[in-house]
Amino acid sequence: xxxxxxxxxxxxxxxxxxxxxxxxxxxxxRLLDDMVQTMHDANGVGxxxxxxxxxxxxxxxxxxxxxxDKSEFYELINPEIVSSRGFQMGEEGCLSVxxxxxxxxxxxxxxxxxxxxxxxxxxxxxxxxxxxxLQHEIDHLDGILFFDRxxxxxxxxxxxxxxxxxxxxxx
Numbered sequence: 001x002x003x004x005x006x007x008x009x010x011x012x013x014x015x016x017x018x019x020x021x022x023x024x025x026x027x028x029x030r031l032l033d034d035m036v037q038t039m040h041d042a043n044g045v046g047x048x049x050x051x052x053x054x055x056x057x058x059x060x061x062x063x064x065x066x067x068x069d070k071s072e073f074y075e076l077i078n079p080e081i082v083s084s085r086g087f088q089m090g091e092e093g094c095l096s097v098x099x100x101x102x103x104x105x106x107x108x109x110x111x112x113x114x115x116x117x118x119x120x121x122x123x124x125x126x127x128x129x130x131x132x133x134l135q136h137e138i139d140h141l142d143g144i145l146f147f148d149r150x151x152x153x154x155x156x157x158x159x160x161x162x163x164x165x166x167x168x169x170x171x
Contacts, residue, residue, distance in 0.1 A: 004038040004052040009097045009145060009162060018050055018057045018141040021077050024119045028058070032075050032117055035060045044095045046133045048140035051096050059137040063130045072130050076114035079138055082123070083111045090132055092146045100162055104149045106132050 007013055021028060031054060039047040039060055049058040057078045064071040086108030093101045109127045112134050116122055126134055136146060147158045 003034045003041065006038065006042060006047075006051055006095050007053055008166075009094075010166070011096075013050055013053055013055070014096055014140070014145060015143040016050065016055055017143050018048075018055050020057050021115070024077070024115070024117055028077070029117050031058065032060065036062070036075070039095075042095050045129075046137040047095065048137045050140050050143070057141045059141065061130070061133050061137060063133050065129075074114075074124060075117055076112065076124075076134075076137075077117065077119075079112050079114035079134070079141070081107075081110050081135070081138060082113045085109050088128070088132065090129075092132070092136060094136070094146050096140075097145065097147070097162060099165070100147075100158065102147055102150055102154070102158055104132075104136075104146055106135050106149075110134060112138070 031049070035047050035049065035052060038052060039062065045063050046059065046061040049056050058076070059079060060075050062071050062073045084107035087105055088108045089103050089105050091101050092104045108131060110131045112124045112126065113121060124134070139146070147155050150158065
């Protein structure tokens with residue numbers, strides 16, 4: 001059972017642009033800890049604060065690399081993509097839109113600048129899956145869901161399917 005409740009589409013909180021964090025705090029550290037636990041409990045590789053109802057620019061990622069028997073774990077406060085290059089296509093899903101997937105075009109490589117929980121600035125040079133997950137989670141901070149990145153016809157079809165499932169689940 002996740003520590004925090006994950007919001008599901010079409011919750012309007014998922015479409016809001018998040019506010020920057022002014023300064024680190026104990027409350028923020030507690031939120032980061034709870035987000036990490038929630039992400040792991042939900043078998044996710046990333047989780048952004050808006051997905052748990054917090055309108056701030058905070059996210060956590062833990063991307064596994066099974067072939068190397070390791071993972072890349074980061075907590076990012078006020079992250080921003082400072083450079084990018086290349087393109088990749090790959091399937092994405094989302095903890096806030098369970099059971100739905102789509103091939104999304106993303107940058108192959110990104111450099112992300114962020115603060116850690118102590119307020120110290122750091123950068124991540126990411127490629128492949130880590131690059132994809134960081135872009136997906138940063139999109140959440142801007143109120144963008146993965147299917148918003150699809151071309152209009154594909155997006156409209158997927159949103160129709162999502163809405164049909166959520167409507168039938170409520171009935």
